[in-house]
Amino acid sequence: MARSRIIGIDPGITGAVVLLDGDGAMTQCIRTPVYTDDGKKHYDIPGMREVLMRASHEKGEPLAGIEKVGTLPRDGRVGAFNFGVGYGLWLGILSALFIPYMEITPQLWQSRMLSGLPRGPKVKASAVRAAKSLFPHIPIEFKVDWGMADAALIAEYARRRDLGVH
Numbered sequence: 001m002a003r004s005r006i007i008g009i010d011p012g013i014t015g016a017v018v019l020l021d022g023d024g025a026m027t028q029c030i031r032t033p034v035y036t037d038d039g040k041k042h043y044d045i046p047g048m049r050e051v052l053m054r055a056s057h058e059k060g061e062p063l064a065g066i067e068k069v070g071t072l073p074r075d076g077r078v079g080a081f082n083f084g085v086g087y088g089l090w091l092g093i094l095s096a097l098f099i100p101y102m103e104i105t106p107q108l109w110q111s112r113m114l115s116g117l118p119r120g121p122k123v124k125a126s127a128v129r130a131a132k133s134l135f136p137h138i139p140i141e142f143k144v145d146w147g148m149a150d151a152a153l154i155a156e157y158a159r160r161r162d163l164g165v166h
Contacts, residue, residue, distance in 0.1 A: 002163050004060025007052070007099070008155025010067055011087040013041050015147035018155045019055050026135045028055070029148050032086070043086055049093050056097050064094055065158025067150065068103035102158055109157040127153055 005027070008018040012032070019028035033047025056062055069087050094101045110123065117126035124146050131138050131149035134156060140148050 003063040003159075005055065005058060005062045006155045006159040006162065007055050007062055007064040007101075008066075008151040008153070008158060009064060009090050010147045010150040010154060011069060011090045012147060013043065013086055014144060015067075015086070016145075016151040017051050017055075018148065018151040020152075020155045020159055022060070022159075024134075024156060024159055026138065026152065029135075029138055029152065031145070031147065043089055045089060045093075048089060049097075052093050052097055052099060056099050062099055063158060063162055064099050064101035065104050065109075065154045065161075066090055066094070066101055067109070067154055068105045102161070104154055104157060109154050112160075113153040113157055124149075 002022055004022045006020045006022075008020070010016050010032075013034060015032045017028070017030055017032065018026060021027055030051065033044035033051060034041045035044045035047075036042070052064075066087075069084070091101070110119065110127075114123070114126050114130055117130060119126065127149040128140055128146055131152045132140065135152055138148055138152055140146065
């Protein structure tokens with residue numbers, strides 16, 4: 001039985017959360033909740049929890065798809081640590097709220113959702129293009145919004161996988 005809503009999460013500090021209904025219509029799209037202190041962005045943990053609580057209290061059982069992140073050789077230690085913090089926070093909040101989730105590698109969702117589009121250094125632009133094609137009203141206006149594209153495509157990939165159409 002397919003879920004009535006799917007949550008897509010790009011766990012980076014410039015990431016986003018997207019909520020789709022069971023038919024694939026986008027019902028919510030927001031940047032990752034953050035706050036700024038001393039000129040640095042930090043994850044707003046209560047804000048993150050609130051986003052997922054609202055999604056989990058709607059009718060029916062949700063399913064979350066979260067990008068399974070790892071570090072790259074070019075990532076600095078501090079950057080890799082901070083990225084891992086966000087990933088761990090999202091997993092912890094999902095678990096605490098009893099929201100079932102699937103971890104999806106970038107390679108997997110990109111191979112399905114960006115089929116035929118340029119990858120490599122153009123992967124982010126391709127994700128924006130694909131997301132706008134599937135969700136014409138997605139509120140992407142600036143480069144800082146590009147995490148919304150990834151979250152939307154992760155959600156759609158998770159929805160299709162949940163339906164058995166991957």
